[in-house]
Amino acid sequence: MPAPDAIAYVRAALPPAPARVLEIGAGDGALAQVLRGAGYDVTAIDPVGEGDVLPVPLLELAPSEPFDAAVAMTSLHHVEPLEASLCHLAERLLRPGARLVVDEYDVAALDERAARWWLDKVGKQDEDPAHFVAHMRDHIASVPRLREALAVHFDVSEPVPGAYLYRHKLGLEHRAEEERLIAAGEIPATGSRFIAIRR
Numbered sequence: 001m002p003a004p005d006a007i008a009y010v011r012a013a014l015p016p017a018p019a020r021v022l023e024i025g026a027g028d029g030a031l032a033q034v035l036r037g038a039g040y041d042v043t044a045i046d047p048v049g050e051g052d053v054l055p056v057p058l059l060e061l062a063p064s065e066p067f068d069a070a071v072a073m074t075s076l077h078h079v080e081p082l083e084a085s086l087c088h089l090a091e092r093l094l095r096p097g098a099r100l101v102v103d104e105y106d107v108a109a110l111d112e113r114a115a116r117w118w119l120d121k122v123g124k125q126d127e128d129p130a131h132f133v134a135h136m137r138d139h140i141a142s143v144p145r146l147r148e149a150l151a152v153h154f155d156v157s158e159p160v161p162g163a164y165l166y167r168h169k170l171g172l173e174h175r176a177e178e179e180r181l182i183a184a185g186e187i188p189a190t191g192s193r194f195i196a197i198r199r
């Protein structure tokens with residue numbers, strides 16, 4: 001289940017229900033279920049989807065009636081090929097003016113201090129934080145790269161930074177500490193939330 005603040009962010013950013021919403025990279029479909037419960041008509045996709053989550057990557061989703069909005073919860077950074085998938089989303093799946101609600105993990109902001117904190121919390125005290133940062137940057141797209149690719153088709157809002165690491169294999173009980181360290185300037189904010197409006 002996504003963190004309560006993540007659900008609240010998505011619900012506040014979406015147009016009012018009922019609306020047709022595409023969830024990109026829906027994982028186990030938990031957020032889609034919450035949104036259906038709130039009255040949205042949700043199509044959830046994920047290449048490894050099961051049950052209510054259609055097992056297709058974004059680029060292969062066949063166009064139907066255009067969606068009013070889309071949500072990508074910590075998934076855009078995995079989408080490949082990024083530019084072609086976003087072009088498909090904008091040109092064939094969303095209606096003009098539709099919102100894409102993005103909640104991201106920004107590996108460009110991740111540094112060795114944040115990596116050290118997270119590695120210690122998950123019991124990986126022996127792992128080199130510099131190696132971890134390099135590994136993450138090699139494997140997922142950064143928020144600046146996502147925003148640049150989105151800007152071809154969307155008007156992209158300024159990102160709102162925030163805590164993220166507590167959501168990655170930790171839990172809500174670590175959120176306050178992460179936020180305190182961010183506020184004290186001891187670790188960077190690695191969460192990034194922004195909305196892109198399809199032109």
Ligand SMILES: C[S@@+](CC[C@H](N)C(=O)[O-])C[C@H]1O[C@@H](n2cnc3c(N)ncnc32)[C@H](O)[C@@H]1O
Pocket residue numbers: 002024025026027028045046047048056057058059072073074075076078079080081085
């Ligand atoms: C970090 S998980 C997030 C899952 C879920 N949104 C959540 O918040 O728990 C990223 C998801 O993006 C999916 N994904 C990867 N490539 C994708 C693509 N091309 N189109 C749609 N989803 C994709 C992955 O399969 C994975 O389930």
